[in-house]
Amino acid sequence: xxSPTGPANGLxxxxxxxxxxxxxxRPEPAVAPEGAPALVLAVPGAPSxxxxxxxxxxxxxxxxxxxxLDARIGYLEGDDAEGAEFPSLSGxxxxxxxxxxxxxxFARAAGHEVPAPTGPDAxxxxxxxxxxxDLLRRIRQALMDSSAAAELADVLxxxxxxxxxxxxxxxxxxxxxxxxxxxxxVATAADGIILATTGGEEAVQAAGITGMLLAARLAxxxxxAALDQEGSVAAVAAELRGSGSGQLALAxxxxxxxxxxxxxxxxxxxxxCAAAEVLGAYPALGKLAVAQYSAALGITLGAAAH
Numbered sequence: 001x002x003s004p005t006g007p008a009n010g011l012x013x014x015x016x017x018x019x020x021x022x023x024x025x026r027p028e029p030a031v032a033p034e035g036a037p038a039l040v041l042a043v044p045g046a047p048s049x050x051x052x053x054x055x056x057x058x059x060x061x062x063x064x065x066x067x068x069l070d071a072r073i074g075y076l077e078g079d080d081a082e083g084a085e086f087p088s089l090s091g092x093x094x095x096x097x098x099x100x101x102x103x104x105x106f107a108r109a110a111g112h113e114v115p116a117p118t119g120p121d122a123x124x125x126x127x128x129x130x131x132x133x134d135l136l137r138r139i140r141q142a143l144m145d146s147s148a149a150a151e152l153a154d155v156l157x158x159x160x161x162x163x164x165x166x167x168x169x170x171x172x173x174x175x176x177x178x179x180x181x182x183x184x185x186v187a188t189a190a191d192g193i194i195l196a197t198t199g200g201e202e203a204v205q206a207a208g209i210t211g212m213l214l215a216a217r218l219a220x221x222x223x224x225a226a227l228d229q230e231g232s233v234a235a236v237a238a239e240l241r242g243s244g245s246g247q248l249a250l251a252x253x254x255x256x257x258x259x260x261x262x263x264x265x266x267x268x269x270x271x272x273c274a275a276a277e278v279l280g281a282y283p284a285l286g287k288l289a290v291a292q293y294s295a296a297l298g299i300t301l302g303a304a305a306h
Contacts, residue, residue, distance in 0.1 A: 032068035038096045038122040039071045039293045040089065040150070042142070044135045045257035047075045047086035054256060054281050055127065061286020062293075069290070072096065074124075076138055089124070089139065093146035097121040121148040123296045125289045128155040129162060129253050129279065130206045132199030153296040157253075158206055161284035163213035166195070166251045169276040175249040176218055188274070192245025193222040194236050196267055196275075197253040200226055207253045214251070221245060224253070227263045237271035250275035255285065 039062065043055050052073070059071045074089030084091070100121050126139055136155075143150045156162065170176035174188045193214065197207040207224040215222040221243065225236040233250075240248055250268055252259070256278040268275050279285065 030066055032066050032070070034068075036068075036070070037120045037151070037297065039069055039289065040092055040096065040122045040124045041071065041073050041289060042076060042089050042124050042126045042139050043073060043257055044076045044127065044132075044138075045259070047078055048257075051075075051257040052086065057281040058127070058286045058289060061281075061283055062290045065287055065290045066294075069293075072122075074142070076135065076142065089142040090145040093122055093124070093143065093148035093150050097146070097148035119297070120151040122150045123153050123293045124150050125153045125292050125296075126155050127255055127289075128199075128258055129157040129210075129255055130197050130199055130203040131155055132203055132258060135199070135258060151296045153292040156255075156285060156288040156292065158209035158213075159284075159288060160213050161288060162210050162253070162279070163217060165279045165282040165284055166210070166214050166253065166276070167217050168282065169279065170218075170249060170251055173249075173274065173276040175274060175276055188247075190245075190247050190249030190273070191220050192240035192243075192248045193218065193220060194233060194240070194248060194250045194267075194271055194273070195222050195224040195253050196227050196233060196250050196264070197224060198226065198228045198259055198263070200229060204232075210253065222251075225267075227259065227267055233267040234270040237273065248273040252276065252278045254278045256280055 041055055041059060043051055045051060055073045059073060062071055063069050072092050073087075074092035075086045076089055078084065078086040078088035078091065080088045080091045082091075087095075124139065124143060126136065128135060140152060143152060167176060168178075170190070170193070171178040175190045177189060193211075195207050195211045195214065197203045204224045204226050211222040211224050221240060223236045223240060226232040237248055248271060250264070250271060250273055252264055252275065259278070264275055264278075
């Protein structure tokens with residue numbers, strides 16, 4: 001048994017670490033301010049169990065980055081009915097606004113002085129790696145269709161963390177070395193990468209920025225192409241082969257739900273090459289979602305800035 005002053009038999013006591021001071025002190029983790037707007041993740045594409053699982057995982061990472069965050073999921077092609085399995089983006093935004101109003105009315109009924117609400121009810125973060133113009137127009141329309149005062153954040157890329165994610169997916173598929181510093185080689189490693197995205201020319205240009213970061217990591221040429229523009233992938237494949245790349249690989253600059261079924265398979269056949277998996281629930285996406293949320297609000301959150 002332990003005595004009031006410590007454990008018996010001379011067992012060591014684990015004492016709390018004193019807080020470091022000075023420039024070596026670790027920053028306190030950021031916490032969502034009370035009453036902060038909700039983060040609503042806008043999920044494109046046809047709703048499915050897979051896209052829901054992906055969105056839930058990204059939201060979970062976001063909450064770990066910013067404890068106390070009110071985070072929701074709204075589907076661009078979701079159902080407007082109350083209690084729907086895949087709620088529409090406009091429906092989720094309306095629900096967020098109604099809940100905010102109800103909380104204020106409850107507080108007033110309890111005799112509390114409630115200041116007039118400031119700032120948006122929600123910040124909508126598109127689950128997109130790049131600027132897909134058509135999908136962004138539909139997201140803006142969903143904001144207008146709701147009764148919420150909502151702010152639209154930027155898409156998640158371009159960003160060095162996305163280049164890291166693309167590198168990881170290529171290495172998982174055996175198409176790139178996991179680490180340039182290691183001396184082992186991968187027999188199937190590509191010497192030219194097609195960075196495949198959706199959203200037309202604007203998306204291709206934005207993907208090119210992340211492509212330069214990926215090229216620096218792999219030390220091979222990387223050129224972006226549009227999956228939804230006929231002939232774009234084939235033209236990039238021909239350009240890479242014409243410049244000396246003999247073994248190509250396709251790296252989808254996609255999170256997943258935004259791409260129509262069959263697009264990647266068709267692209268691989270056109271380019272006659274293997275492909276890595278989409279980014280999916282790569283952990284950095286949760287960090288980037290929180291970073292875009294905080295940027296839209298004009299605040300700096302330490303946990304989202306990595």
